Amino acid sequence: MNALKVALYILVYPGFLFQSGFSTFLEWLDRKVYARMQNRRGPMYTGWAGILQPIADIVKLLSKEDIVPAAADQRAFAFMPILSLAAVFTAGLYLPVWHLRSFNSFEGDLIVVLYLLTIPSFALFLAGWFSVSPYSLLGATRVLTQLFAYEVPFFMAVLTPAVLAGSWQISKIAIFPWTVAGHWWVIPIELIAFVVAILALQAKLERVPFDIPEAETEVVGGPLTEYSGKKLAIFRLQKDILMYVGAALVACVFLGGFGALPQGGDQASIGVLGLVFGGYLGGVAGLLLGVVGLLLKTTLVVFLLSTLRAACARIRIDQIVRFSWRYLAPWSVAQFLIVLLLKAKGAV
Amino acid sequence: MFKKLIKWARTKSPWVLHFNSGACNACDIEILAALMPHYDLERFGVQLKATPRHADVLLCSGPVTKQIAPRLKRIYEQMPEPKAVVAVGACACSGGAFRGCYNVLEGVDQIIPVAAYIPGCPIKPEALIDGVAKLLGKA
């Protein structure tokens, strides 16, 4: 792998440009779906059907004055947005959106991605903590409380398919349902874990009904209350990319992700589409189909998240802790047991 | 080119902060009504923000009572540049029906610079949309 190729990987695809572009598209989609659910139209006049709206927002924020409160810790205040963006961005590089394997994939990259996806929450907590305003502090403590609520169910839910596939590598988990013919039905088996993962992801993204740390009517802007200008822009971009990475991760581990490429002919299937075309397509066409398949699955996950956001009221911090330990965690344990049982019987 | 891009972004994404400086609620509700499905200001990229740090446009209604005036100034100072203030309703423009009251400072422009005035008691949502559009057209 030469240096130019690596640079291309990091900067263009599946790196920075692709991640930013696709995640702003997802934000637009999210806003549109949300607006349509509320009988509104959402952004309309920024580009085609307002598709450039998130980009306009970010460009505008980048061009604005950047205020740092006098009481805040200057360095930490500036460092947190960059840290969280770097973390999600790196996590995105491990996703197999490029090829059957991402260019830097290795056995155990699932753990790394999960770990990297936790960093934004900590960064957000510290960002709120260092900006020293009552709302930021309150928001920051809520970020952390919420983290303890959703993180364990999320891990457990994501580990279920890993155990099923017998691997800690995202790409192997992703191709597992397609590698052995007739095994696509492991997807419905993981339904409970999928639901738990979606809910936990929503909590990770801090969106309704789990937008407790940023509850506008309670703590104003939460940890981001004091942020403005460029730093806010970075946080927004980070949130978008987090949504993309999270949704793509769920799409990979639960929905078969990229699917298997026609490698030598017998492992021929690419996601759901692959079941139909996989046997006949190879090379570039198969690759494109795989990419489209994965992106469609990611979009589907985001669509689910948007619907969930539109259909619920915000719950309280004590309610989310109770909810995730009383329901989400036992559900994921139950799912885990089902999978173990199936494995023990040799069914999969 | 770069300037053009920034200008485009600014006109396409005005985030507003609503501040009530002693208004009678009528204008405030109409501002909210403008964000609702019937008028849907989000079509133009307008979003209502909670904190002055995130906002570009301050929609200010009410004749500015004495007690709120320092607060209004502080909110304005907390907003990052570039920023604009829109006086919403007759009260915010000039004091309106409460002109001459002792506790009232007669208009937002007594405290902070105002970029656009939207008259009406109360304003209609259409007037608000028109006012914001004109403000952005000038920017």
Added chain:
Amino acid sequence: MPETIHLPMGPQHPFLKEPAKFDFDIQGEEIVGARMQMGYNHRGIEKLCEDRNYYQCLFILERICGICSHSHTTAFVQATEKLLGLEVPKRGLYLRTLVCELERLHSHLLWLGVAAHEVGFDTLFMLVWRDREIVMEILEEISGNRVNYAINTIGGVRRDLTEEQRKKILAMLEPLLARTEYYAGIGTNEPSFVGRIRGVGRMSKERAIEKCAVGPFGRASGVDMDIRRDDPYGAYPDLEFKVITSDECDIYGRVLVRVFEIVESCKLVRQILENLPEGEIAVKKVMRRVPAGAAISRYEAPRGEDVHWVRGNGTEKPERVKVRAPTMANLEAATESVVGALVADIPIAIASIDPCFSCTDRTTVALNDRRRGRRLTTWAELRQHGIDWYRKNKGISF
């Protein structure tokens, strides 16, 4: 023992669109103390009224509050009519009551939306406000205005309703009734919404009576009080309606009371329109000088009992106008009900009384004076200027 943090909320805070300041002492997420400070909306109405004649007062009182503007003018004209001994024609009373009920409708819908927003349920917020526009359209059809209807005058109302308008409004009511019933279902059944409001912000019946709570806030605590029934005015003696009460004593109860009042109001509007009597809409001749004496007028505003006290002194101007808005009666009680709840409950608990600070803080002082070297035109001067202008340009003498 966790540290106590002082959390100020307001005067600019997204949970209230109006300026008012609440100071909370919190330990972790729990609230251990609450205080309230008003006055940010203190403009100048009671004193201002002493400087205006009765018709000008009407104009000012309409602007006490943008949501219940009709309540204040109705209460005021009722008191003035009592002083003058006027008998308002039936049709006038019916039209006045029609606007009253429409106002209650739009106010409660507004409140339901805001309550949903406070707990982050923006979809319900948006949908409710969409259908609130129907009510706004009806009001615009009747009065020509969306918010300040300016329909009341001393001795009746200012605009009549044509037969076509009557039919049009009746037709618009049908979808509204269906939708409000649907929202009543959502507001009382949607699990995440109900989970947020049940058992929160409790106010027992005894405490509510002691605190003199009024309106839906009181009714949700089982205080069976409704001025429309207890002290009927307008067309209410002729109309049939239920007074909604609830024994839930929490925010859930307040939602219940309000959503069923919405449905009830819809029915009342239909009843009024179907039984609209023929005849005059206002008394033709009204004396401009109001005899000496005091009159009280009570009115069931959307938020509760609204009271106006008017004292005439035989001149064109009132001696004293006193306004007691419903929020004033409920605010202390609501602040109290927050203690013991979580920070997340503050917005919905305060909003559950449907607070309206512009009503509450109305009293200020009128003063016509120089300020920063600029000459303000006093009302008397403006009036004199107008008289002179007409005399000079139009040859009209007053």
Added chain:
Amino acid sequence: MVARDYETDLKVLFPGSEVKRSEPRYFWVGIERDALLDAVRTLRDKLGIHHLTTIVGEDMRDHFLLSYIMSGEIVVVLQVKVDRDKPEVPTLANLIAGAVVYERELHDLFGIVPVGHPDLRRQVLPEDWPAGVYPLRKDAVLPKPTVEGEGGEPNA
């Protein structure tokens, strides 16, 4: 409508006072300042009129007139004259908790002191309002309005 003969009851309960009736359900009772607490207690306990609608303060030029509007099945207006020189009334806060806000308002706007009131902070007036100026008194000399901390320049 009114089943009970409240007029007779009121005359019995307030023997020394003048009881007027306007409209079927409005009764006006003039009482002495010192009898106020007893009167409110009587109304609450004997007639079940426990809702204090509001307290209206008026400047009648030679004295202040306070009207306590109590409502239940009927409305009873207790009218109390207060001296201009000694503007004090006993507080109702211990009988009816809801009276607190109205008494604070009276204190703000008329300078009438409810003796024994638990919490007499400013209610509606700004914090920097000069002491001793009561806006709703007829003879009040009101301070000139000022802008606190000169603001930015008005835009052209």
